[in-house]
Amino acid sequence: MNVRRVSAVVLKESREILRDPITVGVSLLMPLVMLFLFGYAISLDVRHAALGVWDGDATPASRELVEALTGNEYFRLTAHYGSLHDLEQSLQRSEADLVLVIPPGFAADLVRGARPEVQVLVDGTYSATALLVSGFARAIIAGYRQSGRPQLLHLETRVWYNPSLNSANYVVPGLYAVILLAFPPLLTALGIVREKETGTIQSIFASPLTAAEFITGKLVPYSLIAFLQMVMVIAVGYAWFGVPFEGSLPFLLAAGLIYVLCTVGIGLLVSTVTRTQLVAMLLALIVTLMPSFLFSGLLFPIFTMPELLQLYTNVFPGRYFVDISRGVALKGAGLEILGFEVALLALYTLAVFLLAVWRLKKKVA
Amino acid sequence: MRLASLLVKELTQFLRDRVILLLILWLYTVEVVLCAYALGLDLRHLPLAVLDQDRTPMSRALVDGLTRGGAFDLVGHPADMRRAEEWLLQGRARAVLVIPPRFMQSLLRADAPDLQVLLDGSNANTAATARNYILQALQHLQSETGAGPPVEALVRVWYNPDLTNTRFIVLSMIALAALMVGVIHPAASIVREKEVGTIEQLRVTPIRTAELFLAKTLPTLAIGVLSVFPSLLIVWWFGVPLRGSLALFLLLTGLFLLSAIGIGVLIAAVCRTLQQALLLAFFGLFPIMFLSGTLAPIASMPGFLQTLSLGSPLRYYMDVILGIFLKGVGIEVLWPQALALAGIGALFFGLAALVFHRQQP
Numbered sequence: 001m002n003v004r005r006v007s008a009v010v011l012k013e014s015r016e017i018l019r020d021p022i023t024v025g026v027s028l029l030m031p032l033v034m035l036f037l038f039g040y041a042i043s044l045d046v047r048h049a050a051l052g053v054w055d056g057d058a059t060p061a062s063r064e065l066v067e068a069l070t071g072n073e074y075f076r077l078t079a080h081y082g083s084l085h086d087l088e089q090s091l092q093r094s095e096a097d098l099v100l101v102i103p104p105g106f107a108a109d110l111v112r113g114a115r116p117e118v119q120v121l122v123d124g125t126y127s128a129t130a131l132l133v134s135g136f137a138r139a140i141i142a143g144y145r146q147s148g149r150p151q152l153l154h155l156e157t158r159v160w161y162n163p164s165l166n167s168a169n170y171v172v173p174g175l176y177a178v179i180l181l182a183f184p185p186l187l188t189a190l191g192i193v194r195e196k197e198t199g200t201i202q203s204i205f206a207s208p209l210t211a212a213e214f215i216t217g218k219l220v221p222y223s224l225i226a227f228l229q230m231v232m233v234i235a236v237g238y239a240w241f242g243v244p245f246e247g248s249l250p251f252l253l254a255a256g257l258i259y260v261l262c263t264v265g266i267g268l269l270v271s272t273v274t275r276t277q278l279v280a281m282l283l284a285l286i287v288t289l290m291p292s293f294l295f296s297g298l299l300f301p302i303f304t305m306p307e308l309l310q311l312y313t314n315v316f317p318g319r320y321f322v323d324i325s326r327g328v329a330l331k332g333a334g335l336e337i338l339g340f341e342v343a344l345l346a347l348y349t350l351a352v353f354l355l356a357v358w359r360l361k362k363k364v365a
Numbered sequence: 366m367r368l369a370s371l372l373v374k375e376l377t378q379f380l381r382d383r384v385i386l387l388l389i390l391w392l393y394t395v396e397v398v399l400c401a402y403a404l405g406l407d408l409r410h411l412p413l414a415v416l417d418q419d420r421t422p423m424s425r426a427l428v429d430g431l432t433r434g435g436a437f438d439l440v441g442h443p444a445d446m447r448r449a450e451e452w453l454l455q456g457r458a459r460a461v462l463v464i465p466p467r468f469m470q471s472l473l474r475a476d477a478p479d480l481q482v483l484l485d486g487s488n489a490n491t492a493a494t495a496r497n498y499i500l501q502a503l504q505h506l507q508s509e510t511g512a513g514p515p516v517e518a519l520v521r522v523w524y525n526p527d528l529t530n531t532r533f534i535v536l537s538m539i540a541l542a543a544l545m546v547g548v549i550h551p552a553a554s555i556v557r558e559k560e561v562g563t564i565e566q567l568r569v570t571p572i573r574t575a576e577l578f579l580a581k582t583l584p585t586l587a588i589g590v591l592s593v594f595p596s597l598l599i600v601w602w603f604g605v606p607l608r609g610s611l612a613l614f615l616l617l618t619g620l621f622l623l624s625a626i627g628i629g630v631l632i633a634a635v636c637r638t639l640q641q642a643l644l645l646a647f648f649g650l651f652p653i654m655f656l657s658g659t660l661a662p663i664a665s666m667p668g669f670l671q672t673l674s675l676g677s678p679l680r681y682y683m684d685v686i687l688g689i690f691l692k693g694v695g696i697e698v699l700w701p702q703a704l705a706l707a708g709i710g711a712l713f714f715g716l717a718a719l720v721f722h723r724q725q726p
Contacts, residue, residue, distance in 0.1 A: 022641040026648045037655040041666050049664070091523060092692050117519050124522035125687045127530045129662045134520045135497050142504060158483050160453060170489045186647065190640045278553040281643045282388040285545065286396070294400055301491050304409040306402055323456065330487045337455055
């Protein structure tokens with residue numbers, strides 16, 4: 001490998017990137033936009049859910065129950081229904097997220113100690129919201145007229161690593177992994193396939209440049225961009241979102257470097273199997289973007305998935321780095337705990353490059 | 366006539382590329398199935414470690430009650446607190462239940478013994494759900510001993526009775542696939558003509574911009590709507606009911622695709638090279654996806670993002686697809702969404718036409 005020739009390719013590629021305002025803009029803005037969207041938009045907290053009431057009892061006791069539900073920030077009262085038909089319509093039109101149905105005779109049953117039943121009808125279309133909303137309603141109703149009664153048990157819960165259960169605290173460190181898997185592979189793949197599609201790769205093959213030199217020259221600028229993106233996202237996550245950073249920054253950056261090489265390597269691999277940029281993009285979407293969102297444990301924990309799909313998640317490197325970045329940022333873990341993940345990542349990177357080289361060799365031969 | 370020959374050219378180009386068809390089909394089918402199986406919101410198999418300092422039938426009954434439903438998997442009994450903390454740090458356990466010594470004794474004497482739960486908060490949602498589960502399990506234990514609450518809440522979930530995430534995921538993945546194909550494909554096919562230079566040839570022919578747009582739009586529209594049919598099989602496989610009208614669904618899917626294609630065409634108008642177009646399309650997809658309610662409920666977002674989400678066509682389409690499939694509503698409920706989709710589509714096509722005209726020498 002000739003250093004002079006490699007640096008010539010690096011220079012050419014960097015110039016091409018810098019000259020194109022859209023590519024530069026997207027590369028620098030995209031991770032930040034993603035960070036902000038994730039940090040603010042991905043929150044499963046529910047506040048002020050719309051509660052409709054059908055009160056068949058209309059007594060002070062039933063009103064007290066409604067007040068117990070609406071007297072906090074979880075629910076707001078939207079409507080009192082006159083008929084069951086109105087109630088149905090309001091759920092269907094999504095005007096109410098849930099409806100409380102208080103049967104006639106509620107107060108009388110309560111006085112007799114007959115434990116009256118109230119119904120809570122929940123709109124289940126947005127299952128995430130429905131799950132939370134029904135949990136809140138159940139807890140509040142269970143606590144109705146409960147104060148002063150003796151407790152059987154006393155439960156103390158302590159949450160570690162993220163005591164406020166703030167969703168930004170767990171989403172943002174996971175994002176370091178996702179942003180890097182979403183973007184550098186695409187950039188790299190497009191950078192190489194572009195030359196194939198426009199035919200300029202022929203003139204490169206005709207030059208004294210070897211395939212290895214060409215690839216190295218291509219990968220260096222994209223790795224730099226990827227690394228820059230990572231540093232930027234970590235800095236903004238820390239400074240703007242106030243995400244804790246318990247562990248060692250050098251360790252995270254070192255692991256990040258392996259990961260960056262890995263993601264760029266995936267882009268290279270994609271470029272070796274595709275001929276047009278459109279296909280490269282769709283393929284990158286399927287092998288990097290979707291799994292990095294959905295199968296990395298970022299939002300949906302991996303241990304809840306069926307066994308077979310847990311195996312599928314192993315195919316993508318995102319999950320290892322999600323564990324690493326969350327472990328370092330939130331738990332303050334170091335190499336002694338995350339050694340296995342780092343080793344897997346390194347192995348994975350090596351495998352991706354070997355595969356890409358093998359595909360390239362086959363092509364040239 | 367001009368339009369017809371242009372259409373034939375576009376369709377031939379589209380159908381010739383088997384790989385793209387395959388990838389589109391993958392997005393509409395395999396990806397949907399994978400997600401439907403994998404992505405659950407309910408708590409399953411959370412690794413739970415139990416530090417049982419009591420070791421009585423009652424403490425074991427408590428642990429049994431927690432692990433029976435499949436929400437928690439018992440991963441072991443750490444020897445002491447230090448070991449339990451280590452497991453939490455390594456991720457071997459995500460929750461630790463600490464049962465104090467003499468738990469049974471104080472429970473029988475109604476002394477309200479202290480139970481302790483340590484949760485790994487590094488996944489906040491899971492931790493919150495786990496806490497709710499444990500609280501519910503304890504409430505259950507309490508009501509079994511006769512100290513239940515005075516009012517019984519009977520929760521019934523409509524439109525999705527077992528409250529699984531599957532229906533929602535299946536439908537939102539189909540919507541996502543339609544969005545991606547709708548935006549990316551027309552953008553790529555128009556810019557390709559620009560980059561290769563064939564657009565100049567088209568411009569010297571009598572073909573007008575509107576005709577070019579139409580010819581670029583219709584194949585994607587057709588494929589986008591047709592691809593819904595394999596997805597319908599998957600929908601049926603997962604037992605998602607189709608309560609509303611299929612015709613209305615197809616019609617509104619077409620409208621949604623048009624608005625997505627409008628975005629693609631606008632991107633194509635702005636960009637010069639394919640690389641730019643693809644990157645920009647990628648960039649544009651994110652806000653549309655995020656601000657649509659597919660990944661997280663819109664109601665949970667801060668106010669300014671809720672306002673921004675009004676510009677995302679996917680938001681309206683989610684209402685459409687969930688409404689028609691799960692609630693069985695018709696156009697009398699969905700007309701605002703249809704109107705919004707049409708408006709967004711018209712806006713983007715209009716902008717694109719404007720940009721194209723200004724580029725003409």
